[in-house]
Amino acid sequence: MIKPEIRILGFDDGAFVPKSKEKVPVIGVICRGGKFLDGALKTEVIVDGLDATEKITKLINSTRHKQQLKVIMFDGITLAGFNIVDIKKLYEETKLPVIIINRKMPDLKKVKNALKNFGDFRKRWKMIVNAGKIKECEVRENKKVYYQSVGLSEEETEEIIKLSTTRSFIPEPLRLAHLIATAIVKGESYGRA
Amino acid sequence: MIKPEIRILGFDDGAFVPKSKEKVPVIGVICRGGKFLDGALKTEVIVDGLDATEKITKLINSTRHKQQLKVIMFDGITLAGFNIVDIKKLYEETKLPVIIINRKMPDLKKVKNALKNFGDFRKRWKMIVNAGKIKECEVRENKKVYYQSVGLSEEETEEIIKLSTTRSFIPEPLRLAHLIATAIVKGESYGRA
Numbered sequence: 001m002i003k004p005e006i007r008i009l010g011f012d013d014g015a016f017v018p019k020s021k022e023k024v025p026v027i028g029v030i031c032r033g034g035k036f037l038d039g040a041l042k043t044e045v046i047v048d049g050l051d052a053t054e055k056i057t058k059l060i061n062s063t064r065h066k067q068q069l070k071v072i073m074f075d076g077i078t079l080a081g082f083n084i085v086d087i088k089k090l091y092e093e094t095k096l097p098v099i100i101i102n103r104k105m106p107d108l109k110k111v112k113n114a115l116k117n118f119g120d121f122r123k124r125w126k127m128i129v130n131a132g133k134i135k136e137c138e139v140r141e142n143k144k145v146y147y148q149s150v151g152l153s154e155e156e157t158e159e160i161i162k163l164s165t166t167r168s169f170i171p172e173p174l175r176l177a178h179l180i181a182t183a184i185v186k187g188e189s190y191g192r193a
Numbered sequence: 194m195i196k197p198e199i200r201i202l203g204f205d206d207g208a209f210v211p212k213s214k215e216k217v218p219v220i221g222v223i224c225r226g227g228k229f230l231d232g233a234l235k236t237e238v239i240v241d242g243l244d245a246t247e248k249i250t251k252l253i254n255s256t257r258h259k260q261q262l263k264v265i266m267f268d269g270i271t272l273a274g275f276n277i278v279d280i281k282k283l284y285e286e287t288k289l290p291v292i293i294i295n296r297k298m299p300d301l302k303k304v305k306n307a308l309k310n311f312g313d314f315r316k317r318w319k320m321i322v323n324a325g326k327i328k329e330c331e332v333r334e335n336k337k338v339y340y341q342s343v344g345l346s347e348e349e350t351e352e353i354i355k356l357s358t359t360r361s362f363i364p365e366p367l368r369l370a371h372l373i374a375t376a377i378v379k380g381e382s383y384g385r386a
Contacts, residue, residue, distance in 0.1 A: 179233050188234045
């Protein structure tokens with residue numbers, strides 16, 4: 001049984017110019033379940049870099065909010081282009097379970113082909129495979145999200161996804177992280193398609 | 194009668210080095226009453242500059258969220274040190290009522306003395322005086338805030354302050370703008386004293 005006010009830390013990145021190698025702000029929003037924002041974090045990662053796992057680990061392990069946190073969420077397994085989050089490593093180093101949410105079933109063939117442009121293709125692809133099987137969860141009638149998770153059972157993961165999806169079709173910390181990250185880069189927030 | 198989900202745009206600034214003349218991020222949070230975050234805006238103003246009124250006016254008049262907005266709020270009448278918001282001018286140019294919230298009764302003598310260090314003292318002091326009489330509003334038992342407002346009656350202002358003060362002792366858009374603005378500059382949010 002998951003507590004309705006379980007503290008979830010959800011991340012999203014701001015807009016960026018593809019292949020630019022620029023630094024992109026990444027916003028983490030701490031929510032009480034699907035209810036309200038309790039805190040915020042910020043770091044930066046490099047477009048198509050491979051620093052996301054380390055940056056997020058440091059951010060979480062050094063924040064004063066750490067003790068309250070119970071689970072980490074991402075909107076997709078990559079930040080800033082193809083800066084992949086190694087969710088097993090993140091789980092090991094923070095001791096916090098991780099859930100990846102996808103609005104659509106990821107096209108892994110397409111991802112694999114894109115990653116072949118990188119010199120360290122094998123390393124990146126391994127991080128993707130390492131994240132485990134993609135499962136689906138019906139958050140509302142006829143409305144699904146696709147997820148991967150580490151450190152949680154399937155049942156626990158789905159319970160957390162459902163209880164935190166209150167005001168849109170994705171968990172509230174991800175909705176908020178997206179709005180804030182967009183506003184920081186663009187000057188104002190935009191909704192999702 | 195104020196609608197419980199009235200869209201309020203609340204501003205707060207990030208941390209900055211006093212007298213540095215640096216640019217400070219200012220975050221605007223759009224809330225549905227005291228309920229939840231619906232959008233975010235960002236601009237920047239100069240420490241001890243006099244560009245706040247113009248920057249905020251432009252930000253509001255150019256955002257796609259403008260039509261939904263019904264009232265603007267600030268946590269104190271200054272941003273980034275002594276960058277004063279001319280709330281009458283802001284009201285005239287955006288056609289949106291403005292509420293200034295203070296947690297403590299402002300010490301106007303102290304403000305006046307500090308402003309005397311500025312070459313344009315008279316101009317800045319006039320903006321302070323122009324904002325009108327400071328009134329008090331009991332948001333909870335034995336818990337008051339001090340406010341000024343333009344474009345609203347005393348009754349309307351107090352109704353808006355009360356309905357939006359849900360999770361702390363200040364209106365929700367200001368609580369959120371503070372958390373986000375702090376996180377952007379410092380990497381993580383801090384609570385208020």
